[in-house]
Amino acid sequence: MTTTRRDFLRTGAATLAALPFLAAIAAQAQTTHTVTIKNFAFSPADLTIAAGDTVTWVNEDRAAHSAWQDSGDAFDTGLIRPGESASQTFPSAGSFSYRCRPHGNMRASITVG
Numbered sequence: 001m002t003t004t005r006r007d008f009l010r011t012g013a014a015t016l017a018a019l020p021f022l023a024a025i026a027a028q029a030q031t032t033h034t035v036t037i038k039n040f041a042f043s044p045a046d047l048t049i050a051a052g053d054t055v056t057w058v059n060e061d062r063a064a065h066s067a068w069q070d071s072g073d074a075f076d077t078g079l080i081r082p083g084e085s086a087s088q089t090f091p092s093a094g095s096f097s098y099r100c101r102p103h104g105n106m107r108a109s110i111t112v113g
């Protein structure tokens with residue numbers, strides 16, 4: 001199969017026609033937020049995100065930690081070992097307070113707007 005100049009132009013035009021659509025998708029793109037775990041604390045401790053966004057917890061500590069919504073069990077990352085990370089997507093609005101399962105005094109919250 002040969003590609004003629006006309007085919008090439010047609011393909012180009014189709015690509016251009018799709019650009020506004022692609023831009024609309026990009027505008028709605030979900031954001032990934034990072035919560036750092038260090039010195040037995042979540043940072044930021046209180047995070048506000050948009051529905052559909054993802055939170056990634058990065059453990060920069062020497063101990064294993066987790067992020068667990070103890071009141072509603074909406075999410076539980078399980079143990080995140082030192083140097084590792086875990087992610088959770090929040091599809092709908094709500095307030096989520098959470099803690100580290102091994103260290104109950106490590107508390108933080110995520111508000112999904």
Ligand SMILES: [Cu+2]
Nearest residue numbers: 065066100103
């Ligand atoms: Cu912990």
